Amino acid sequence: MSDMTLRQWLLTDEPTSRRHARLASLYKGWLTLRSNSMAMVGLAILIVLVLTAVFAPIIAPQDPFVQDLSSRLLPIGSEGHLLGTDSLGRDILSRLIYGARITLYIVALVALIAPVAGLLVGTVAGYAGGWADVILMRITDIFLAFPRLVLALAFVAALGAGIENAVLAISLTAWPPYARMARAETLTIRSTDYINAIRLQGAGPLRIITRHIWPLCISSLIVRVTLDMAGIILAAAGLGFLGLGAQPPSPEWGAMISEGRRFILDHWWVATVPGLAIFAVSLAFNLLGDGLRDALDPKDGGQ
Amino acid sequence: MTALEIKDLNVWFGHAHDRVDAVKSAGLNVMQGESFGLVGESGSGKSTILRAITGLAPHWSGTIRVEGEPLYGAKRDRGFFRTVQMVFQDPYASLHPRHTVDQVLSETIRLHGLDNIDKRVTDLLNDVGLGQRFRFRYPHQLSGGQRQRVAIARALAGEPDILLLDEPTSALDVSVQAEVLNLLTDLRSQRGLTYLMVSHDLPVIAHMCEQLAVMRSGEIVEVMSSETLRLGKPNHEYSKQLLNASVAPHQ
Amino acid sequence: MNLLDIEDLWVRFPTRQGVFDAVRGVSFSLGRERLGIVGESGSGKSMTGRAILRLIRKPGIVEANHINLEGRDLLQLTEREMRSVRGKQISMVMQDPKFSLNPVVTVGEQLMEAYLQHNSGSKSRAKKMAIEMLEDVSIRDPERVMRAYPHEVSGGMGQRIMIAMMLIPNPNILIADEPTSALDVSVQRQVLNIMDGLVKERGMGLIFISHDLNLVSEFCDRVLIMYSGRIVEVCEADKLHQAQHPYTQGLLNSLPRLDDKRLHLSVLTRDPSWSDAPSVRG
Numbered sequence: 001m002s003d004m005t006l007r008q009w010l011l012t013d014e015p016t017s018r019r020h021a022r023l024a025s026l027y028k029g030w031l032t033l034r035s036n037s038m039a040m041v042g043l044a045i046l047i048v049l050v051l052t053a054v055f056a057p058i059i060a061p062q063d064p065f066v067q068d069l070s071s072r073l074l075p076i077g078s079e080g081h082l083l084g085t086d087s088l089g090r091d092i093l094s095r096l097i098y099g100a101r102i103t104l105y106i107v108a109l110v111a112l113i114a115p116v117a118g119l120l121v122g123t124v125a126g127y128a129g130g131w132a133d134v135i136l137m138r139i140t141d142i143f144l145a146f147p148r149l150v151l152a153l154a155f156v157a158a159l160g161a162g163i164e165n166a167v168l169a170i171s172l173t174a175w176p177p178y179a180r181m182a183r184a185e186t187l188t189i190r191s192t193d194y195i196n197a198i199r200l201q202g203a204g205p206l207r208i209i210t211r212h213i214w215p216l217c218i219s220s221l222i223v224r225v226t227l228d229m230a231g232i233i234l235a236a237a238g239l240g241f242l243g244l245g246a247q248p249p250s251p252e253w254g255a256m257i258s259e260g261r262r263f264i265l266d267h268w269w270v271a272t273v274p275g276l277a278i279f280a281v282s283l284a285f286n287l288l289g290d291g292l293r294d295a296l297d298p299k300d301g302g303q
Numbered sequence: 304m305t306a307l308e309i310k311d312l313n314v315w316f317g318h319a320h321d322r323v324d325a326v327k328s329a330g331l332n333v334m335q336g337e338s339f340g341l342v343g344e345s346g347s348g349k350s351t352i353l354r355a356i357t358g359l360a361p362h363w364s365g366t367i368r369v370e371g372e373p374l375y376g377a378k379r380d381r382g383f384f385r386t387v388q389m390v391f392q393d394p395y396a397s398l399h400p401r402h403t404v405d406q407v408l409s410e411t412i413r414l415h416g417l418d419n420i421d422k423r424v425t426d427l428l429n430d431v432g433l434g435q436r437f438r439f440r441y442p443h444q445l446s447g448g449q450r451q452r453v454a455i456a457r458a459l460a461g462e463p464d465i466l467l468l469d470e471p472t473s474a475l476d477v478s479v480q481a482e483v484l485n486l487l488t489d490l491r492s493q494r495g496l497t498y499l500m501v502s503h504d505l506p507v508i509a510h511m512c513e514q515l516a517v518m519r520s521g522e523i524v525e526v527m528s529s530e531t532l533r534l535g536k537p538n539h540e541y542s543k544q545l546l547n548a549s550v551a552p553h554q
Numbered sequence: 555m556n557l558l559d560i561e562d563l564w565v566r567f568p569t570r571q572g573v574f575d576a577v578r579g580v581s582f583s584l585g586r587e588r589l590g591i592v593g594e595s596g597s598g599k600s601m602t603g604r605a606i607l608r609l610i611r612k613p614g615i616v617e618a619n620h621i622n623l624e625g626r627d628l629l630q631l632t633e634r635e636m637r638s639v640r641g642k643q644i645s646m647v648m649q650d651p652k653f654s655l656n657p658v659v660t661v662g663e664q665l666m667e668a669y670l671q672h673n674s675g676s677k678s679r680a681k682k683m684a685i686e687m688l689e690d691v692s693i694r695d696p697e698r699v700m701r702a703y704p705h706e707v708s709g710g711m712g713q714r715i716m717i718a719m720m721l722i723p724n725p726n727i728l729i730a731d732e733p734t735s736a737l738d739v740s741v742q743r744q745v746l747n748i749m750d751g752l753v754k755e756r757g758m759g760l761i762f763i764s765h766d767l768n769l770v771s772e773f774c775d776r777v778l779i780m781y782s783g784r785i786v787e788v789c790e791a792d793k794l795h796q797a798q799h800p801y802t803q804g805l806l807n808s809l810p811r812l813d814d815k816r817l818h819l820s821v822l823t824r825d826p827s828w829s830d831a832p833s834v835r836g
Contacts, residue, residue: 011571015439021403025441031570193397197457200357201414202384211410215401344738345709447595476594476765481808481819488818503739510810510819533812548740550812 032295039291045284053100062091064098064251073267084269086259092273095251099274102252103281106167106236107229113171115221118178123209123217125179126186137183144176148235152244163252166245170235174228178221185217219296226289230282237278253278304370306465306497307333307356312365314348314355325351326363327521333514335464338491338498340512340529342505342545348521349501350392353467356499357389369465385415388458392470394450398442404428404453405438408460415461427456432486448479452486459490468500472507484511505549509533517542557727557759558584558606561619565601565783568613576601576614578783582836584727588753588760589836590774590791592767594805598783599763603729606761607644608636624726642672645720647749649732651712655704655719662700665719672723687718691748710741717749727759735764746773767794767805778836779805782829788836801828 011028015021033039052059061082068089076084083092125136152169159165189195189212198212237254239245246252248259253274260271314326326348333339341349354360356367361377368374369387391397398407408424417423428438431452442450451471458466471487472480484507491498502508508515509529516526517539525539537543565577577598582589593599605616608628621628623643631639640646648654656664665684666677673680681700688696691714704712713733720728730749734742750773753760764770770777771794779787779802787799797803804822 013440013444014436015403017439018403018405021405021439021441028570193391193393194399196359197389197391197397197454198399198410198414199359200384200389201411201457201461202381203410203414207414212399344740477767477805478594478808478822481810481821484810485818485821505739506810506812509812510816533815544740546812548743 029295033291036291036294038287039294042284042287042289042291045280046288049100049104049281049284052097053104056097056101060091060094060097062094064090064095065249066090073263073270075267076269076273083273084267086256086270087263090249092256092270095256096253096274096277099251099253099256099277102163102246102250103233103236103278106163106170107233109167110171110174110232111225111229113167114174115178115225117171118175118180119182119214119217119221121175122179122182122184123186123213126183127190127205127209127213133183136179140176140179143172146173148173149238149242149244152239156244161244161247163246163250166236166239169239170232174232177228178224181220181224182217185220186213189213189216223289223293223296226285226292229285229289233278233282233285304335305332305368306335306337306370307331307339307499308366308368309352309356310366312352312355312363312367314351314360314363316360316362325360325521326355329365329518329521329523331516331523331526333465333497333499335497336495337514338500338512340508340515341499341501341518342503342508342515343518344503344545346520347518349518350469351521353389353469353499353501356387356467381416385461386463387465387467388461388463389467389469390451390454390458390471393474394447394454395442395474397454398450400442403439403441404433404445407453407457411457411460417461423460427460430459430490431456432482446479447475448483451475451479451483455483455486455490459494463496465497465499468498470502471500473502473504480507487511505532505545517545555625556583556585556622557624559620559622560606561621563602563605563618563621564616565598565605565610566615566617568615575783577605579833580780580783580785580836581833582778582785582788584759584761586757586759587776588750588762588774590762590764590770590777591780592764592770592777592805593780594765596782597780599780600731602780603646603731603761603763606729607640607646608633609646638672641668641720641723641725643725644727644729645723645725646729646731647713647716647720647733650736651704651709651716652736654716655712657704659703660700661702661704661707661715665700665715665722668719669722683722684718687722688715690721690752691715691718692744693718708741709737710745713737713745714748717745717752721752721756724756725758727761728753729761729763731763732765733762734769735766742769749773767802768809771795776836778834784829784831784833785836786828786831786834788834799828800825 010024012024015024071085071089072087074081074085078084081091081093083096086092121136121140125133148170151173152166155165155169195208195212198208236245237257240252240254241258243258246255248255256274257271264271310330312326312329313324315322315324317323329352331339341352343349351360355363356374358377358379366373369383405424408427409420412420412423424438425435428435433449433452437445437449445453468487472483475483488511490496500508500511509532512529514526514528515532516523518524519541525537525542527537531537532546535546537546560583561581563577563580564575567574567576580602591599591602601610604610606621608616610616618629623639628636628639662681662684665687666680669680669683684700685696688699693699693711693714699707707715733749734745737745762770762774771791774791777789777791777794778785779799781801787797787802789797795806797806807820808822810819
């Protein structure tokens with residue numbers, strides 16, 4: 001093994017331990033992803049997003065909340081304000097950078113809640129069949145029928161406006177498609193010989209669902225979540241735009257667009273710059289999602 | 304002692320007017336240590352009998368006894384799984400695509416409540432003619448013959464007495480089939496196993512089994528010894544047809 | 555002149571671990587005869603058939619000195635010109651009618667489409683030809699079958715429909731890639747007899763690709779045995795059991811036989827020199 005390079009070790013067809021097998025498998029997946037240049041562009045943009053969010057206090061040139069009414073609506077390229085200022089004189093670039101944190105927060109929360117809930121409901125419904133399936137799927141249908149904005153309004157009315165409630169509203173309407181997808185996959189997997197085989201070893205439904213079905217569903221869920229991210233960000237932005245999500249003075253990108261709406265004709269940058277940021281991040285997720293689909297699809301059979 | 308006894312077995316799918324009778328009034332006896340073959344074309348019901356035994360085909364009536372113990376419906380207990388195991392037909396579909404060989408075998412051993420997992424995995428891999436090199440591979444890194452050996456190792460993990468073999472070599476190349484069949488022959492004599500083997504291939508059944516039953520459209524039309532088959536002396540018309548179709552004119 | 559002349563055919567697939575050569579320097583010719591190509595999985599036999607019809611897409615690479623169809627090099631043709639070759643001059647029957655017949659189109663429509671693709675004419679003429687073709691493959695109730703969908707017919711009948719569909723444009727060469735492997739034993743010979751009869755009647759050339767040595771020897775005049783992308787032996791079909799090459803002998807010996815009772819089947823030991831030796835001309 002000392003003669004082999006790391007790359008050869010990772011590309012081997014004969015792994016020597018569990019860890020080796022896992023790493024080799026991940027590496028091969030990474031190589032497939034890397035060969036897709038568009039996906040790499042998407043990944044790069046997302047890395048920038050994450051780094052921006054993490055290092056916001058260091059990168060941002062100004063305080064995003066400080067108002068300076070004497071410097072309202074300055075254009076792009078102004079002294080000290082690279083991307084101009086908004087209607088209250090706040091630096092747009094700094095608000096954009098801090099807004100990245102909020103965007104990431106929304107994305108992370110929804111990505112954690114919706115697919116996980118969907119996976120649970122879908123796999124249990126698909127594996128159990130019968131009444132459990134019927135009941136769970138009808139519940140799914142009910143949630144699917146809820147219009148997102150109406151539900152968000154309901155939450156705001158009941159619990160008050162805020163980013164957490166917006167996220168909750170989005171998650172509650174985002175999980176049904178994952179449940180449907182997980183159920184469809186489970187139905188296919190359920191009748192395969194490898195599941196029959198493990199049943200014949202005496203495995204119970206819990207083990208089968210968690211260790212055999214979930215690993216196979218997860219790849220398509222990951223791809224689906226990534227592709228849905230664009231929609232989720234836009235939904236959060238939409239809620240922010242309506243004033244139902246992040247509240248002022250929070251630099252959430254959707255809320256920034258809303259505030260800049262009034263000035264779109266003469267001071268177009270106030271609304272457009274955050275809009276471009278949303279566009280870039282949504283596009284990045286889409287590109288990455290497409291690349292992940294190619295990399296994560298189970299490749300059975302030989303070359 | 305009778306390892307497997309089947310009497311008046313009916314297996315069906317669906318209800319009322321959608322009902323399909325896959326097996327009708329089937330009966331056979333397999334003695335301990337014997338290798339019994341089930342031969343028929345597609346749709347004859349031969350694989351369905353195996354599924355009824357293992358509980359994978361829940362709707363059946365009649366009697367099935369394994370080592371004297373009767374079976375009911377689809378529920379099987381741990382004792383059953385340590386007595387009877389199955390090897391499936393398609394090596395490309397019988398291993399979980401995301402589990403390494405090591406995971407497959409370890410999990411099986413654990414489910415049977417056995418300890419000493421590491422040693423058992425090593426021994427199993429050696430017994431089926433795969434070395435340690437294959438232990439951490441994923442199924443897509445194995446050939447069809449290798450996958451089938453892993454499936455056999457998995458079936459043997461719980462130290463069963465009876466193996467149900469569902470067309471174990473029909474998806475394999477001829478040269479690989481010879482290796483796998485030889486492996487099965489050796490394992491049977493080493494471990495005193497009983498085989499119930501399903502195939503559409505008469506020469507394979509004649510080679511592997513001492514007794515065989517011919518099935519057509521869900522019914523057993525004839526039970527005979529493989530000697531009778533080799534001598535070309537089956538009684539039933541259908542058996543004769545099958546025999547003729549299996550043998551090329553110049554053989 | 556030979557119907558088909560293939561010289562030094564190579565089919566390569568670039569992979570992460572290097573280039574994989576599925577077919578390595580294969581040369582053979584086909585006259586108005588029945589030629590069998592036998593091999594196990596990975597021998598390159600199916601790839602050879604597909605390469606002739608130029609059905610191999612990127613990233614697969616097909617290279618040869620020439621693939622001459624009655625003197626015309628198929629490798630020089632554009633994709634558009636190839637489309638008039640496929641079906642009209644060379645047709646291919648594949649393994650499983652479940653996967654090669656369109657499940658949402660009736661049998662009749664598929665047959666008529668196959669006819670109209672290469673012949674101008676009215677729909678009623680196409681229908682007439684389709685019914686005649688179904689009768690030629692011994693389907694007793696052609697009118698009913700015309701209206702049926704592929705999933706409504708049995709495997710054997712599906713394969714006969716496939717043969718009908720491939721022969722309706724009257725090609726010169728038929729390539730059959732494991733045409734009966736998905737069928738029951740009792741139906742296999744029936745389908746092969748029909749195919750064989752039609753090939754003889756029309757004076758066509760047949761390339762029969764299979765893993766089943768015995769079946770091929772029954773329905774072919776000459777047999778090429780492929781191993782690891784090369785042809786290792788060529789022999790007359792009726793002399794197959796006197797084959798010289800150790801691989802062919804090994805394959806024949808490792809089959810279980812009804813007339814030979816043994817405890818162990820003889821196992822093929824592969825000699826690396828078999829894949830290193832140059833391809834035999836067929």
